[in-house]
Amino acid sequence: MLHPDRLFSSDPTQRAIARRLYAEVQNLPIVSPHGHTDPSWFALNEAFPDPAALFVKPDHYAFRMLYSQGVPMESLGVPRRDGGAVETDSRKIWRLLAEHWHLFPGTPTRMWLEHAFETAFGVTERLSPATADGIYDRIEACLRTPEFRPRALFERFNIEVLATTESPLDPLDHHKAIRESGWKGRVITAFRPDPVVDPEFEGFQANVATLGVLTGEDTTSWKGYLAALENRRRYFKEVGGATSTDHGHPTAVTADLSTAEAEALFAKALRGTVTAAEAELFRGQMLTEMARMSLEDGLVMQIHPGSVRNHNAPVFERFGRDKGCDIPSATEYVRALKPLLDRFGNERDLTIILFTLDETSYSRELAPLAGHYPALRLGPAWWFHDSPEGMRRFREMTTETAGFYNTVGFNDDTRAFCSIPARHDVARRIDCAFLARLVAEHRVDEDEAVEVATDLAYRLAKNAYKL
Amino acid sequence: MLHPDRLFSSDPTQRAIARRLYAEVQNLPIVSPHGHTDPSWFALNEAFPDPAALFVKPDHYAFRMLYSQGVPMESLGVPRRDGGAVETDSRKIWRLLAEHWHLFPGTPTRMWLEHAFETAFGVTERLSPATADGIYDRIEACLRTPEFRPRALFERFNIEVLATTESPLDPLDHHKAIRESGWKGRVITAFRPDPVVDPEFEGFQANVATLGVLTGEDTTSWKGYLAALENRRRYFKEVGGATSTDHGHPTAVTADLSTAEAEALFAKALRGTVTAAEAELFRGQMLTEMARMSLEDGLVMQIHPGSVRNHNAPVFERFGRDKGCDIPSATEYVRALKPLLDRFGNERDLTIILFTLDETSYSRELAPLAGHYPALRLGPAWWFHDSPEGMRRFREMTTETAGFYNTVGFNDDTRAFCSIPARHDVARRIDCAFLARLVAEHRVDEDEAVEVATDLAYRLAKNAYKL
Amino acid sequence: MLHPDRLFSSDPTQRAIARRLYAEVQNLPIVSPHGHTDPSWFALNEAFPDPAALFVKPDHYAFRMLYSQGVPMESLGVPRRDGGAVETDSRKIWRLLAEHWHLFPGTPTRMWLEHAFETAFGVTERLSPATADGIYDRIEACLRTPEFRPRALFERFNIEVLATTESPLDPLDHHKAIRESGWKGRVITAFRPDPVVDPEFEGFQANVATLGVLTGEDTTSWKGYLAALENRRRYFKEVGGATSTDHGHPTAVTADLSTAEAEALFAKALRGTVTAAEAELFRGQMLTEMARMSLEDGLVMQIHPGSVRNHNAPVFERFGRDKGCDIPSATEYVRALKPLLDRFGNERDLTIILFTLDETSYSRELAPLAGHYPALRLGPAWWFHDSPEGMRRFREMTTETAGFYNTVGFNDDTRAFCSIPARHDVARRIDCAFLARLVAEHRVDEDEAVEVATDLAYRLAKNAYKL
Known part of the structure; x- marks a missing residue:
């Protein structure tokens, strides 16, 4: 079923180049810096x-x-x-x-x-x-x-490192168990604080209280709440090996409020009396706080905005979250990110990786932003766009303005373990096919294309995520 | 002038595949489920x-x-x-x-x-x-x-069925005449209620009154108005052979008001005192009402939103409607359709076909929606986008998320009778060329591509429109 | 480094056609009707x-x-x-x-x-x-x-005419010096009134006062202000050889206020008390006034909207304008341009050239508008999109609706003198490659493609800008 030349152009010139490029990257180890696999698979190593x-x-x-x-x-x-x-x-x-x-x-x-x-x-x-x-x-x-078994597949898939994603309230027991097991596979966590920074998240108040218990901080005060988050980030780094955080907000809005304003807003959020606009503002403020913490503790920051979650009310009621009912919507970045960027955008020691479900932002907003701000990088084509045509559009619409080196290689972002090798293979093939076109049209030299292909398949993800 | 390989890729591999696929669909009968030809042509059969x-x-x-x-x-x-x-x-x-x-x-x-x-x-x-x-x-x-003559051309064009589009106030005399003439050509109508459901339509109040007269219902009451619409839909089915309705609203907004709210809004619309926002809300409510009626009477529902009609004021004043002065505008679907979808989106016996003039919605909104909701399907590339590049973009941006089978084949949507064979031929060629690329890149097998090409050219339209 | 076939498709059929087309246009003189080179280079002719x-x-x-x-x-x-x-x-x-x-x-x-x-x-x-x-x-x-030296390079680059861009407050001394020098190179100016028509421009009030001094008009009154602008346009035509104006507004908003409203708004702008919305309205009114003046004095009007200028506050503070910190944003044209178009859109003696940084507007708004209104033309792919992929998307998304002849050939829009030949060469190659695909797919005949290629490379710019 799998043709060795799949996803390469049928033009013989391009195909020949694509084959040569792909031969260089085909067998590189998989770096999977962002995804949603279940760490219990690797902790327990039970048969599927x-x-x-x-x-x-x-x-x-x-x-x-x-x-x-x-x-x-x-x-x-x-x-x-x-x-x-x-x-x-x-x-x-x-x-x-x-x-x-x-x-x-x-x-x-x-x-x-x-x-x-x-x-x-x-x-x-x-x-x-x-x-x-x-x-x-x-x-x-x-x-x-x-x-x-999961660990055997992990090794067979040639995975060098695999990141899962956990809530700050997660005890990371599976990650502990993996480390203590002596198994050499590297499975790390990522810090996804949505449940404790989004006032509209189910159980927000209770989540913040639990965060206090877990960290020994007084999360009823703004100061204690920030300290608790800093504490928990440390825990994720130390116990779960985290090198990144992840933020799944409805929009890319950021804010840079005074301490007094932030305190008042937080108090309101804890009382459960924020309006939708205030909840948005609070999430935006927390992105800026997270950027500040990242600058301090070195965690790479990922922002995944723009999904209208649980769009189908009857299905959500019957089956719950993550049932294929999240729908993308138009997402603005230029004005939304300005408060955060005015404060931290010029930091060379901070990395913020931006994702989008709105492809119109590639050439209009994201590539121009990432092609300028030292702190910004572009994540790969995401979710519905993590596909041959989607990846091709991503390269066609970002490369000319941001180059290849303001992008961060590939993330599989998957819950489906067995799809990991397939997804990385598709990404490598599409990047080789894209580069092959540039070489065939005499826009890039082949020796450069080999370098770029290797960086896209392996080095960029490793470097950007500090792995 | 017409090269046999026109619109196929010049790459020899792709061209050879495209030729084989096209040979399978080239001579299939034309199913034209949506358009704006004049039924009097076929009723009177006079020379152009x-x-x-x-x-x-x-x-x-x-x-x-x-x-x-x-x-x-x-x-x-x-x-x-x-x-x-x-x-x-x-x-x-x-x-x-x-x-x-x-x-x-x-x-x-x-x-x-x-x-x-x-x-x-x-x-x-x-x-x-x-x-x-x-x-x-x-x-x-x-x-x-x-x-x-029109009927001879209809036969020569190998048209199996042709739908026109009429206002609810149309007596359908031409359609009656066609049926009574004994001619075997199948020409049917479609129910386009804009003149009686849009408070901003020219003569709305008078139109609603006429609807009352035509149906014998009291259209001064909300209940009677709905009954009149149901009655008239029945008339369009029985007398005009309609299998579908069509809705040309400025936006895709839908609403799901309580009966009391809807009644009050309707009364205001009849008095001519609705604001622009209320007119929008009323049109949105009527889309949801129409979906309910479709679930009951089986008419397939088409929504064609997003055209700013009669943009050129001086030209409109001198020449009237449909003079090339309608201009597309950005169109949002995700939030706009939610009220209707929360109520009817999961119905398997309802078909709502969505069109757009805003290509950015293909991959961001429409394919994700149609790839999930059982009631939704995507109409083909429309109007300014009913062109080789437009059709290609449609497939490139919808297929990966919605597949081919959440689309409905081709509509010519034309007022120009002689363009019907040309338009269907372009659609068939572009679909074959797109499939040929997928085959040449080893993404689809050729036997599957033949099935898909045939479905796109013929079966899907026939099934989706219940023809 | 430069391959003779660069930017042409690697498909042999297309490449052969592209070569033939390019051979026809490769050596045509450069017409550069819009850009930002420094006229002092040509006036002083000093070594770089x-x-x-x-x-x-x-x-x-x-x-x-x-x-x-x-x-x-x-x-x-x-x-x-x-x-x-x-x-x-x-x-x-x-x-x-x-x-x-x-x-x-x-x-x-x-x-x-x-x-x-x-x-x-x-x-x-x-x-x-x-x-x-x-x-x-x-x-x-x-x-x-x-x-x-600059003049020698100008000649070597085979530049037939080069337009720079100046503020109304510029005395045009360098342009005078060029003319008086006896050098035959044609360097002309363009009238860019942002500093005197945008209430949010640095020093707006002082600029308007200076305009009064330069023209001898009373720019404290609306009438005198308009007369001063008319006067200064005349000066730019006569002294600087200007054939065009240029307008770099944040949006494409236009307005058509009554004289009384415009007077009141202008007075407020002079007092420095306009809100952001009023500043927008005033800029919009001035676009309509400029269109009126263009109809009278024949200057071609260019609108370059949609850049969020100086997005990076710390960099702006340290380094000032034009430091790579301008970021595009979503730009609406259909409603924004309606006031101006209702008044002047049907004028056959007026040319308004629209540019965009928002590629989504190509097929959705700009091509439909330019394919209808006699006064409108589309400028080439601009700024971040002035690139091989950007130019290709421009043709793919505008040609089917607006044709080639509602576009105006190429502008280099550059500050980098030595990039002028490169930029025109890229544009010529991409247009030839695009046409070669149409020919190879039997959509355009090769003799027509030669005509179109020549028009795109040379004649259209010359005609549209009245050069």
Whole structure:
């Protein structure tokens, strides 16, 4: 199924160059500096239960496509919040996927799944109702062997380092267990403080109180609250090996309030009486506070703004978060980031990595900003845009203004462990294909392209995330 | 003039694949589920008067280009509202087109016209001042023969079904006449209620009153008004064969008001005292009402938002609507559609087809929405974007997130009858070229591409519009 | 370094066509109707001091990239506002550029610089720490010879006409000196009234007073102010050879106020008491006034909206304007331009050239507007988008709706004199490559493409700017 030249231009000149570039980067170790895999996999190292549990139930890319065409999520085994009945027969779920396989041509989901099927499990037939059972059996048999336990796969995937993402309230027990186990795989955490810095997050007040308990700080005062966050960041660095923080706000708004204003706003947030605009302002202030802390403790800062979370109210009510119902919206950066940038944008020892779901911002806002401010870098094409066409547009719309070196290589950002090698492979191929076009059009020399390809595949992520 | 490989990539690998795909779809019947042709053509079956009347006067694509370069609309025979003098010599108008033919390279207008000239009328020379008269004579001679009457062309164009678009106040006499004539061509209507659901539409109050008369319902009450609309939808289904409705609002805003709120707003609209914001809210409420009715009566719903109509005030005053003066504007869907989607987005028996004039919404909003909600589908590239580059961007920016099967094939959306085969041919070629690239880059297998090409050219429109 | 086929597609069919088209336009004279070169160069004709002064210090494209990667502007010799110490050793500055040369692959800056190095100075090695000194020496030696004086370069560059841009308060002494010198090079000015029409411009009130002194009009009254502007436009035409005006507003907003309203607003602006919204309204009114004056005196009007100037507050404070800190922002045209267009949009004797930094407006707003209004034309891809990919997107997103003939050829818009031939060459190559694709895909005939290429490279700019 996997052609060795996939994703390269069919033009022979470009293809030949792309092949040579790809040969240089194909086998480099995977650096995965941002994602959402489950650290318990590597702590416990238990077998994955079955093909549907591995590939369908947890993958909102897969089940949102089936849902869009009328397949109920219950029949795909997606758990209901109220514990109501859902399909438990994994083979039936797998067959449903196979019956709807014709929906996926041209999507990255198709490419990631086939890559995993073939390279990890040796499947070489296309999924279909006729082949569904055979493929299911093969994958299931593999999963029962030690070679398919999480740590073995981690090693086979040639992962040099893998970052997960945790709430400040997480005790990081799995990360501790991994370190104490003596296993050499490097799995680190990232500090994602949304639950304690966003007044609109479920349980914000309780979360802030818990943060106080965990850190021994008085989080009812602004000063104590900041100290608690600093404390917890330290804990994430020391215990979880964190080198970065991550911030998933609805917008990119930042603020730079006086201490008195910030104190008053925080008090209001704790009382639960902030308006939507005040909640936005508070989140914005916290981004600036986080930048200040990053300058002090060296954690790299990631901002992932612009997702309208849980857009589908009935589905959210029945199934909860992360069910394929988050929808991007237009996101402004130039005015939004100004307060933070006026204060910290010129710092050479600070790294803020910006992501977007709004591709219009690439050439209009993000590349011009990152091509100027020393503190800014551009994260790779994200989420819906983490795809061949999306990655190509990212390079076409950012390179001329920001160059390659204000970007940070690739993040897979995935919850689906087996998709990691596929996603990195797609990124490497698309970057090689893009560079091959530049070489073929005599815009970049091939020796330079080799350097750039290697940096994009490996070094840039390692450097930008201090790994 | 028409090269057999036009619109295919010049890369030999891609071109060979595109040819094979196109051979499979080239001769499929035309399904035209949405457009603005005149049903009287097929009811009366009279000869088209002359080349200028067929190709210039009614085609705002053609005359807006000439107007932009200083050619007065009067000299192109575009009728004035006040009945003032305009050019009546069709040959002179034709010569004006020929003199300005150099303005059109690279435009779809050029491609559509040359396709019609050559395939329908056997013209093989390029239009120019030197050839203008000869071509005029040839087309005029054709138009005098029975083979060029509307019904004969309809059959020659291999049209399986053609939908027109009518106001609820239209008696559908032409559609009745077509059915009663015994002619086998299938021409159906679509229900476009803007004149009776938009408080800012010219004559809204009178239109609503007329709707009451036509349906025997009391349209001075909210309840009666809704009943009248339901009644009229039934009439459009039964008498005009309608399978769809169509909604051309300035934005995509929807609302889900309580009955009391809706009643009060309707009363205000009838009194003519709504503000612009209230008019917007009322239109938004009516989209949600229409979705409810569609769920009940099965009519497929089309939403065409985002055109700033009649932007050129002096031209509107002198020549009226649809004179090439409608200009797209930025259009938001994610928040705008939420009220409707929260209520009906998860319905599997409802189909809402979304269109846009704002290409930035393809990858950011529309593909993510249609790739999740069972009720949503994406209409094809529309109006200014119904062109080779526009169609290519549509596929590049929607396929990875929504797949091919959350789109609905092609609509020609035209007022220009003779452009129908050309427009469908362009769409088929561009889809084949896009698929050929995916095949050549080993992203889709060729057997799958054949299936998809056939679905895009024929089956998807037929299924989505229940034809 | 410069491959003869650079920027052409690597597809052999397209490349062959592109070569043929380019051969027709390669040696056409350069028409540079809009830019920011310094007229004193041509008036005084002094030698450029050294390579860093020519290529680094004044080029914000070059130093913003180095700054973004942590190189202080002081070390690049960028002068400080307070006169504080900055690097003065040009060779050191040059070496810094060479050390960071790996940041530039894929950027237009790299392409422009290498074009100038090779074609003007005969440099054929890639810049690097190893080659830095040799290249420095070579360029410096050239600059000491008469063949590298500004006028000699102007002639060698085959420039037919070059426009600079001046404030209404400029006495145009350098332009006078050029004319009186007997030198045959045509260097003209353009009228850029921002300092006297933007109430938020530094020193607005004083500027308006000075305008009164320069023109002998009473600029404390609205009537006198307008008369002074008309007077000064005449001066720019007569003394500086101006054929155009230029307007760099934050947005594209226009207004059409009554005389009484305009008078009151002007009075408020002179008192310095306008709000931000009133300042915007006043600028908008002045665009409409300028259009009226253009209709009377024939000056072509350019609008360059949408740049957030001096975004980096600390850098602005230390280094001042034009230091690579201007960032584009989303720009709306459809509603913004309506007041002006309702009044003057249908004038065939008026030319308004629109530019944008927001590429989303190309297909959505600008091409539909320019494809209809007789007074409107589209300027070429601007600033961050004046690059191979940017120019390609411009053609792909405007041609189908506006055609080629509602665009105006190329502007280099540069402050960097030696980049002029490079920039025009890139534009010619990209246009030829775009046309070659259309020819290879049988969308345009090659004889037509030759005509269009020649118009884009030469005739359109000359005609649109009345040169």
